[in-house]
Amino acid sequence: MIIIGANGHAKDLLQVLTANGETSGLSFFDDVTRDLPPQLYGRFPILRSIDEVGQIFRNDNRFALGVGQPKIRFSLGQKFTELGGSLVSVIDHKADIGQYGVSLGTGLNVMSKVLVSNSVQIGEGSLLNAGVQVHHDVVVGKYTELSPGTIVNGGATIGDFSFLGAASTVLPKVKIGINVVIGAGAVVTQDIPDHSVAVGVPARVIKTNTSEWLLR
Known part of the structure; x- marks a missing residue:
């Protein structure tokens, strides 16, 4: 599963997923924030391009929204659904x-x-x-x-x-x-x-x- 976002609210979402025992195969996507490391907390890959997302979606097309603000959440939900993703709840x-x-x-x-x-x-x-x-x-x-x-x-x-x-x-x-x-x-x-x-x-x-x- 991909979390859309790798900063702010995405970190809170990671805590929920960790408590739920749902971090296997987890990655994050962020093509906006500068100077991010290759992995979040040295463990979870941070994808930086849509091509990388497409590769992940071939095996697991689930994604969750790891950002706040209604307009941004809606826009990203639409974008990644159109890319073949399946929006899921956390x-x-x-x-x-x-x-x-x-x-x-x-x-x-x-x-x-x-x-x-x-x-x-x-x-x-x-x-x-x-x-x-x-x-x-x-x-x-x-x-x-x-x-x-x-x-x-x-x-x-x-x-x-x-x-x-x-x-x-x-x-x-x-x-x-x-x-x-x-x-x-x-x-x-x-x-x-x-x-x-x-x-x-x-x-x-x-x-x-x-x-x-x-x-x-």
């Missing part, structure tokens, strides 16, 4: 996942100490970082990122391609739209419209999130 074996009515999309990252309760939907490509809590009847859209310590209370909805900052809290039944950024530590007490940036306690919209790739 889920910490100790994550507390509900047993009833839970729907998990493909390509997720579910990190350590995450709680996902019953009757929850998590969309494709989303990232639930360490210590995230997603309570009953929550819907999280595709390629959405919940930063460490985020709490999403019962019945809330988080739209596609949204980003919730560290230690933010979404109150019950609140709806957060598509392509929304919620600041770190914010408490979201009311609905937030699409393409907004909201911060503070309580969270208030301060500007439009001008991500042109979604506004088109």
Whole structure:
């Protein structure tokens, strides 16, 4: 399997894979970061070209997203799928996942100490970082990122391609739209419209999130 990315979040993902006992044949891909060594931690090959990826895909076409940020995760997911890859999830074996009515999309990252309760939907490509809590009847859209310590209370909805900052809290039944950024530590007490940036306690919209790739 190839982890897309060899820095930052990819290192956190490696910790999950190590705890899960899933590092056999593991390699990383990074054609952006300069001055990387040939191997991560002297053990895991770092691929630098698409040709190298193609060679690996001939025997094992699985890949996981080892980067943050919704736009980047979506773009890389599309790119490596078009190259013949199969996007897979990495889920910490100790994550507390509900047993009833839970729907998990493909390509997720579910990190350590995450709680996902019953009757929850998590969309494709989303990232639930360490210590995230997603309570009953929550819907999280595709390629959405919940930063460490985020709490999403019962019945809330988080739209596609949204980003919730560290230690933010979404109150019950609140709806957060598509392509929304919620600041770190914010408490979201009311609905937030699409393409907004909201911060503070309580969270208030301060500007439009001008991500042109979604506004088109």
